[in-house]
Amino acid sequence: MTVLNRIAGQLTFGIIALLWGNLAFAQGNYPKHVILTWNQEPSRSQSVTWRTDSLALAPLAQLALADDTPMNPDLKSVIPRVLQLKDVQNREYYYYSVTFEDLLPGQTYRYRVGDEQGEWTGWNHFSTPDKGNEPYSFLYLGDIQNDILNWGTRAMRAAYAKAPHAGFMLFAGDCVNDGHDAGQWNDWFRSLGHIPEVMPIVPVTGNHEYDDLPGSEESTLSLFWNAQFELPQNGPKGLEESVFYVDYQSMRLVVLNTMMALNSEEDLKIQTDWLESVLKDNPQKWTVVSYHHPLFSARDGNHGDYPELRASWQPVFEKYKTDLVLQGHDHMYGRGSRQYQTINVPQGQAGPVYLVSVAGPKMYGIVPERRWMDRLGLNTQFYQQITIDGGKLEFRTYTVMGELYDSFDLVKQENSYNRFLEHISSDSHPENLFPGGAYNRKNAK
Numbered sequence: 001m002t003v004l005n006r007i008a009g010q011l012t013f014g015i016i017a018l019l020w021g022n023l024a025f026a027q028g029n030y031p032k033h034v035i036l037t038w039n040q041e042p043s044r045s046q047s048v049t050w051r052t053d054s055l056a057l058a059p060l061a062q063l064a065l066a067d068d069t070p071m072n073p074d075l076k077s078v079i080p081r082v083l084q085l086k087d088v089q090n091r092e093y094y095y096y097s098v099t100f101e102d103l104l105p106g107q108t109y110r111y112r113v114g115d116e117q118g119e120w121t122g123w124n125h126f127s128t129p130d131k132g133n134e135p136y137s138f139l140y141l142g143d144i145q146n147d148i149l150n151w152g153t154r155a156m157r158a159a160y161a162k163a164p165h166a167g168f169m170l171f172a173g174d175c176v177n178d179g180h181d182a183g184q185w186n187d188w189f190r191s192l193g194h195i196p197e198v199m200p201i202v203p204v205t206g207n208h209e210y211d212d213l214p215g216s217e218e219s220t221l222s223l224f225w226n227a228q229f230e231l232p233q234n235g236p237k238g239l240e241e242s243v244f245y246v247d248y249q250s251m252r253l254v255v256l257n258t259m260m261a262l263n264s265e266e267d268l269k270i271q272t273d274w275l276e277s278v279l280k281d282n283p284q285k286w287t288v289v290s291y292h293h294p295l296f297s298a299r300d301g302n303h304g305d306y307p308e309l310r311a312s313w314q315p316v317f318e319k320y321k322t323d324l325v326l327q328g329h330d331h332m333y334g335r336g337s338r339q340y341q342t343i344n345v346p347q348g349q350a351g352p353v354y355l356v357s358v359a360g361p362k363m364y365g366i367v368p369e370r371r372w373m374d375r376l377g378l379n380t381q382f383y384q385q386i387t388i389d390g391g392k393l394e395f396r397t398y399t400v401m402g403e404l405y406d407s408f409d410l411v412k413q414e415n416s417y418n419r420f421l422e423h424i425s426s427d428s429h430p431e432n433l434f435p436g437g438a439y440n441r442k443n444a445k
């Protein structure tokens with residue numbers, strides 16, 4: 001099969017005649033927006049996606065077990081799936097995706113992507129998670145959304161610098177402000193720099209990943225979402241790649257789509273039923289759930305409270321002893337496990353611990369009467385590192401300057417709730433609040 005025929009065979013959609021016209025420009029097409037994600041089991045697979053502005057002649061991804069030698073004896077080559085995408089301004093992009101399969105757990109691989117007839121990235125490393133009891137960690141960031149390059153950059157890079165060997169970086173929605181805007185996704189990738197080439201990303205949809213297409217009044221998921229992220233297809237039908245779960249070592253990570261759940265009672269029920277099914281049949285020791293709109297909210301301004309989500313999901317989290325719930329949307333920091341729970345948890349223990357966090361520059365204030373959180377932070381950019389070591393989970397929240405702002409451990413106990421060890425409490429440590437001290441918990445009542 002000739003190179004040209006091979007490419008034609010891989011095209012998912014697009015106008016073939018138009019593509020042939022682009023071939024003359026295929027040289028010098030350095031891969032952009034290279035990103036590691038998973039659409040299968042992390043210990044056995046790794047997906048990688050990249051894009052070019054014009055069609056690559058012979059796109060290819062290559063893989064080998066990494067060692068110290070700069071030799072290529074056992075390279076595995078994988079031909080990518082190719083997707084042509086037009087943005088709202090009619091600019092064309094070509095996306096390439098591969099999933100490296102049959103990998104070994106606990107190994108470091110090197111890979112590169114590019115074009116046999118053109119340019120390649122350098123060799124990068126990724127590591128598959130261990131199947132045993134090795135400690136591991138991951139990073140969690142709240143909304144970036146606005147002024148991404150200016151302010152998102154330092155949060156993403158501070159997080160990476162804190163834990164460069166973390167298993168992945170999770171974004172709890174609103175990565176950008178306008179989901180169909182190519183420039184904002186460009187900024188997001190520029191802010192991340194090389195991080196997604198070496199650390200898998202787990203993206204969660206927020207309300208701002210949904211956007212109106214020109215001439216339409218209906219919000220649709222970002223044009224770029226399915227093109228640039230290879231994500232699991234194990235969610236409910238129609239919500240693949242925005243509702244899914246990933247089993248990472250001893251943790252089941254469940255991702256939900258609150259934008260769609262808030263669409264209608266029926267849409268919420270679909271996700272609730274699916275959530276129950278993946279928590280009921282869950283062999284993992286730890287359970288972490290992430291989605292965008294929080295179950296509890298004390299933010300000022302509009303769009304603060306979602307009782308329908310709370311009514312549907314809180315009982316499921318409590319019933320199946322979810323450990324952590326990672327949320328966004330409120331543009332502040334909050335951590336709480338004591339208030340509003342409908343279960344009876346003894347002192348010193350915790351049921352589901354709810355978090356909201358923010359990594360970007362947009363900040364909201366708090367309505368004191370609606371405070372739900374035990375630990376609060378306002379007007380501060382944060383990132384979180386979560387480390388799991390056997391039966392212990394260490395949750396650490398840092399400000400973008402590297403100050404340890406919140407810190408607690410969860411310890412698994414047989415037939416009981418987690419033991420809860422709080423290292424920084426709002427009663428004994430000052431809280432970062434809005435400028436001018438508009439709110440102070442101590443005199444709130």
Ligand SMILES: [Fe+2]
Pocket residue numbers: 143174206207208292328329330
């Ligand atoms: Fe949001």
